[in-house]
Amino acid sequence: MTRPPTPATATTPAPEAPAGAAAPAHPALAAADPELARLVAAEERLQADTLRLIPSENYVSAAVLEASGTVLQNKYSEGYAGRRYYEGQQVIDQVERLATDRARALFGVDHANVQPYSGSPANLAVYLAFAQPGDTVMGMALPMGGHLTHGWGVSATGSWFRGVQYGVRRDTGLIDFDEVRDLALRERPKVIFCGGTALPRTIDFAAFAGIAREAGAVLVADIAHIAGLVAGGAHPSPVPHADVVSTTTHKTLRGPRGAMLMCREEHAKAIDKAVFPGLQGGPHNQTTAAIAVALHEAAQPAFRDYAHRVVANARALAAALLDRGFDLVSGGTDNHLVLIDLTGRDVPGKTAAKALDRAGVVVNHNTVPYDPRRPFDPSGIRIGTPSLTSRGLGTEHMAAVADWIDRGVAAARTGDEDALAVIRAEVADLMGRHPAPGVPA
Numbered sequence: 001m002t003r004p005p006t007p008a009t010a011t012t013p014a015p016e017a018p019a020g021a022a023a024p025a026h027p028a029l030a031a032a033d034p035e036l037a038r039l040v041a042a043e044e045r046l047q048a049d050t051l052r053l054i055p056s057e058n059y060v061s062a063a064v065l066e067a068s069g070t071v072l073q074n075k076y077s078e079g080y081a082g083r084r085y086y087e088g089q090q091v092i093d094q095v096e097r098l099a100t101d102r103a104r105a106l107f108g109v110d111h112a113n114v115q116p117y118s119g120s121p122a123n124l125a126v127y128l129a130f131a132q133p134g135d136t137v138m139g140m141a142l143p144m145g146g147h148l149t150h151g152w153g154v155s156a157t158g159s160w161f162r163g164v165q166y167g168v169r170r171d172t173g174l175i176d177f178d179e180v181r182d183l184a185l186r187e188r189p190k191v192i193f194c195g196g197t198a199l200p201r202t203i204d205f206a207a208f209a210g211i212a213r214e215a216g217a218v219l220v221a222d223i224a225h226i227a228g229l230v231a232g233g234a235h236p237s238p239v240p241h242a243d244v245v246s247t248t249t250h251k252t253l254r255g256p257r258g259a260m261l262m263c264r265e266e267h268a269k270a271i272d273k274a275v276f277p278g279l280q281g282g283p284h285n286q287t288t289a290a291i292a293v294a295l296h297e298a299a300q301p302a303f304r305d306y307a308h309r310v311v312a313n314a315r316a317l318a319a320a321l322l323d324r325g326f327d328l329v330s331g332g333t334d335n336h337l338v339l340i341d342l343t344g345r346d347v348p349g350k351t352a353a354k355a356l357d358r359a360g361v362v363v364n365h366n367t368v369p370y371d372p373r374r375p376f377d378p379s380g381i382r383i384g385t386p387s388l389t390s391r392g393l394g395t396e397h398m399a400a401v402a403d404w405i406d407r408g409v410a411a412a413r414t415g416d417e418d419a420l421a422v423i424r425a426e427v428a429d430l431m432g433r434h435p436a437p438g439v440p441a
């Protein structure tokens, strides 16, 4: 049998490639769609040259990237391993079992569902499993550090359900468990969420579990941000305390964009039914494969080391920022995240974040508890250490990072673009000496 001729486009070099240039990192893409290939290359440069401090972001390994770009993409497999609605699952069933077995072993849970498309649909599936529309649900308010899907008003979870919300104390920036308990006993929610997106301190899962038990509520620990720290032993595990553990796979856990729901055997059926057929159709098998790879990586000794370095870096960065007179919500950090209140610096969070972006220091503006400003132009910036740790930066670099933030925020106030350009060059120099995993050189 002769092979059909390869289509011309597959071997034609991208027309704009200059003579003598390095081979493109993604040759098929460069040939088929040079316009998109250029954008991918530009994003690769951005991720290589900048200091990425957004605490929900990371760099996945080249192996995770490869797994998520495989032909597993081509397969439909509604249902669960051994119980599918499509044939041809000889391999896919094994891939999904590998992922769920690894999740169960890593987190020490009875049951894991790796099919949720992302963290938000995972949380929606939890509501579907345990509540009816109109029921009361409870979570941390978004401006206090919670997540949209914990019952905040603009989210479906706050309009289809009656969301009641707790916060942190004004004086300490810490969760007030007396308030949480009073609210839970008064409102009797079906579901209580703990965890969040801007919480710099250790979450006391046992305290939440005691309150949920008293109130007759299902406790959901949403560890989207800290899953990698939990897996690496750098944050206590919610598993002994929570009825359900929800997590994304793409933050500190350093996997592909996706999510998992984990629970004790008694809730397994309800969770699985809620994900499929309750909420979703076919799982994204290429993502399942990449989750399996990430979980394998997270089970290695090097990952424990990474998780502890993430926390050590965040503590060192917080200390260096305090040294420079910054005001930190809760006064510091126990995890990967630092929330800076810029009120005393007389510059809004968004202005600071945009200036830092021009300086190659990528952060996000964020509300601080009891923020006097509006949510789309709040008083804080949120930073974190997962990405810089993944590219090998250590505590010895955190003074420089704090310095760039300090100078960048000062330049934001005075509109000093030259100062931002100087920082950008210094950042690119350090980043050039610490190549990012998965990003072509």
Ligand SMILES: *Cc1c(COP(=O)(O)O)cnc(C)c1O
Residues within 6 Å of the ligand: 056, 118, 119, 120, 121, 123, 146, 147, 149, 195, 196, 197, 222, 223, 224, 225, 248, 258
């Ligand atoms: C990121 C996050 C989510 C949502 O994840 P998406 O994948 O963005 O939908 C849910 N809960 C918490 C606490 C998060 O940090």
